[in-house]
Amino acid sequence: AQSVAQPEDQVNVAEGNPLTVKCTYSVSGNPYLFWYVQYPNRGLQFLLKYITGDNLVKGSYGFEAEFNKSQTSFHLKKPSALVSDSALYFCAVSGGSSNTGKLIFGQGTTLQVKP
Amino acid sequence: DGGITQSPKYLFRKEGQNVTLSCEQNLNHDAMYWYRQDPGQGLRLIYYSQIVNDFQKGDIAEGYSVSREKKESFPLTVTSAQKNPTAFYLCASSNRRTGGTYEQYFGPGTRLTVT
Numbered sequence: 001a002q003s004v005a006q007p008e009d010q011v012n013v014a015e016g017n018p019l020t021v022k023c024t025y026s027v028s029g030n031p032y033l034f035w036y037v038q039y040p041n042r043g044l045q046f047l048l049k050y051i052t053g054d055n056l057v058k059g060s061y062g063f064e065a066e067f068n069k070s071q072t073s074f075h076l077k078k079p080s081a082l083v084s085d086s087a088l089y090f091c092a093v094s095g096g097s098s099n100t101g102k103l104i105f106g107q108g109t110t111l112q113v114k115p
Numbered sequence: 116d117g118g119i120t121q122s123p124k125y126l127f128r129k130e131g132q133n134v135t136l137s138c139e140q141n142l143n144h145d146a147m148y149w150y151r152q153d154p155g156q157g158l159r160l161i162y163y164s165q166i167v168n169d170f171q172k173g174d175i176a177e178g179y180s181v182s183r184e185k186k187e188s189f190p191l192t193v194t195s196a197q198k199n200p201t202a203f204y205l206c207a208s209s210n211r212r213t214g215g216t217y218e219q220y221f222g223p224g225t226r227l228t229v230t
Binding site: 009032034036041042043044045046049051090094095101102103105106107108 | 119121146148155156157158160163165173203205207209211216218219220221222223224226
């Protein structure tokens with residue numbers, strides 16, 4: 001069965017510092033991986049995805065993520081955090097050998113960027 | 116939130132009443148999805164539809180019903196059989212019926228409170 005884990009409920013960083021939000025996945029076969037961001041009482045916004053090719057994926061708002069097949073990870077990164085990046089971040093996976101097109105979401109990680 | 120609208124934004128109902136949440140998209144997407152979000156539990160899939168006049172149960176379909184009579188519309192009914200209906204409901208759509216390589220686009224959500 002497909003699954004996604006976000007091991008940190010909350011990540012705290014200072015503005016201007018690099019940030020990392022962790023995600024690991026379990027999929028039989030090739031995974032398709034996604035990151036979304038959610039601001040309070042809003043829907044999810046798509047940030048980036050990995051389907052195939054270059055392991056480093058660049059997305060919206062200066063975010064990037066690195067696909068690591070051997071570690072089954074897809075960590076979200078940004079070189080310099082902004083206070084406005086504070087939000088709830090979700091990692092999601094689809095694909096695999098039993099591909100139904102459905103997304104499986106992690107529990108979410110709250111990112112708090114302090115001035 | 117793209118071309119997906121959900122109405123109303125806030126909805127209040129008495130226990131024992133059925134209630135229908137609206138979801139409309141103008142993105143010409145084949146697939147549509149309904150998720151439920153509870154604090155600390157991420158998103159859970161209720162129902163999804165990959166084509167008009169067809170839909171499948173997700174992970175937590177009990178107490179919910181849907182219809183897909185038009186490509187652009189995918190209403191969700193929360194019935195009185197749903198034991199704990201108070202939650203934030205999110206609708207999404209994507210460009211492909213299967214394959215899972217296309218990202219889902221989310222509406223702004225409806226917060227349902229049942230007392």
